[in-house]
Amino acid sequence: MAQKVYVVGVGMTKFEKPGRREGWDYPEMARESGTKALEDAGISYDLVEQAYVGYVYGESTSGQRAVYELGMTGIPVVNVNNNCSTGSTALYLAAQAIRGGLADCALGLGFEKMQPGSLGSVFDDREQPMMKHIQALAEISEVRFPPAPWMFGAAGREHQEKYGTTDEQFAKIGYKNHKHSVNNPYAQFQEEYTLQDILDSREVYAPLTKLQCSPTSDGSGAAILASESFVDKHGLADRAVEIVGQAMTTDFQSTFDGTAKSIVGFDMAKQGAQRVYEQSGLGPEDFQVIELHDCFSTNELLTYEALGLCAEGEGGKLVDANETTYGGKWVVNPSGGLISKGHPLGATGFAQCAELTWQLRGAADKRQVENVTAALQHNLGLGGACVITAYQHANR
Template sequence: MSQNRVFVIGVGMTKFEKPGAVEWDYPDMARTAGIKALDDAGIAYNEVEQAYAGYVYGESTSGQRAIYELGMTGIPIVNVNNNCSTGSAALFLAAQAIRGGLADCTLALGFEKMQPGSLGSTYDDREQPMMRHLLALAELQEFALPPAPYMFGAAGREHMEKYGTTAEQFAKIGVKNHRHSQNNPYAQFQDEYTLEEVLNSKEIYSPLTKLQCSPTSDGAGAAILASEKFVDDHGLGRYAVEIVGQAMVTDLSSTFDAQSALTLVGADMTRTAARKVYEQAGIGPDEVDVIELHDCFSSNELITYEALGLCAEGEGGKLVDNDDTTYGGRWVVNPSGGLISKGHPLGATGLAQCAELTWQLRGKADKRQVADAKIALQHNIGLGGAVVVTAYRPAER
């Protein structure tokens, strides 16, 4: 089946902030990110034909209320919620509309206004979406609260037991991402920490300490996508970035059948999506230059190295020790600071990743710039579950 090419022509985001630190509401965040993306593309909102609004915590049709800040033209606006992969799910749907020839210009916009502290449930009178995962994991490792660090910490423990990975290797990922965020004006945190400071920060769920965990955050991100015809008609080829591969994968039978904490936090979903994307793009992981991946916890970054094929299973710790995932290494992973230091407003995370990689491929990432970046890879996961992996390349180079 023939598919239309899809291009990112404009991106924008707010600075990510600690919940309550700034007097704003989600329409304010959405307006800021959306106007930045439209201005970046050099188009008016009335040229957008469809919009996809991602958020996790909010009322029904919050997407309309947010996007109405940009205009009210009667276009379809779809509200999207896919847990922590919500932003990239909105991106996937916006790209799919163009890929299928249903539109020439679409908007993906994600935002979140969060409560301080660990994530909790909103409704207690019905089955929790993660209950099956949590019950399966509790059979492998004793249950603990809060659920998110328990799940990813348990996966880290399993990796340590199976492959000899160390707490120091996980902590080094926290050191790296906090160091990277120093050069990102959009990051919630911009402080550097030593390995000892990361290891000695408050333990959340061993081996994870506070400085290896992503914070709750407020913020928004946006991307304008377009068809090849739209790019040509508007003369945008010089700045456009093409989506050359994209896949969304939900839980597989192996998620539960493998009886592994690694699969319960999505390793097989990521592995399956990555293979599809590499095939679509005609590339291998060694050809990728810069990566934004879902480091909600340092353990997940290391697990994801392996699932994306950057190394063999069990060898993620070697990449860390060899500095293979920072400047001067084989890849630069999370130049933005990642979720750990940039922040994690759930609905905005995937679109902030898209923005960072677009800037990197345009050569406009300032002090964060990865030298001569030609191919970028994005990974965004939400438990319960869905993962979106996307590959990008400049339209013209």
């Protein structure tokens, strides 16, 4: 019988522009986020039985080096790399260990130390993992570099051509997320812009402008996961948040059905969400707050539809009705999202987990959403993987 899984502690660093903090290497990042998560849970590192550590850019056992800042207790440490969904994949594996009865307390941790500028490949003497996706998109769209904004921008253009979505509707998502981040001390950017500022910023690949694109970032996040018996033994129920549904999907044959939205992960998100709704008994209307993978504003709009917040083609109308910000049906990316909070690849999934844990505890300060009873997380990596997680407070 599957065990219940609880998040009992979360922690993260402030996300920063790469290289901004001189001498800030990944061990220091991991020590900061991991220590905060342990302190939040009120436990010591020697109670952790397994650790799953995510990063994209790093050497083979950087995970061990990172958690050695917290202690050296001989436990299994698994290094995880799954592109932009690396952090949530590490979270998924830690939860799986608890759910399967293999551990009562597990640490999930993610970090990234990135280079400034657009993402690039490191190993150029072998097949690139996204080449199949790039080739498929090249059959229906002009090829542009760097690949990421081209791919998600092409999906936005496709949506515009099919449903009449406007540049302004996409820009409103960037406006919203930058506005939300003003109240997040962990965010890389904390500056509010006008809608015109968003539209007038440098074009990256139409309809995307710079202020609708997530930046490269340095930073780390962590979560302590525990079983029900561990929560009871250590008196953690008052701060425990239950993972009531969780699914990880990878590409389906339909990814390559000849549409840009499928190539950039729409079907992975849609099918993952359906699995989570079935597991949790919750539907889109039951969540009040959502952290989703807005690597680009176009993907946030597509994800509204993949998660079932609205019908396909209706994402623009949802934006215009202000249904995804404070006062609407959902508050999406109260943290500022990847666009404004930042996107250190291995840490992003844990930052989302931390934000939703704080929201469910009523501890999100100026970002707090009213009457939160359930929260939803979506984290995507092309190539591809998608992790969807649903949370509720343990006492509900």
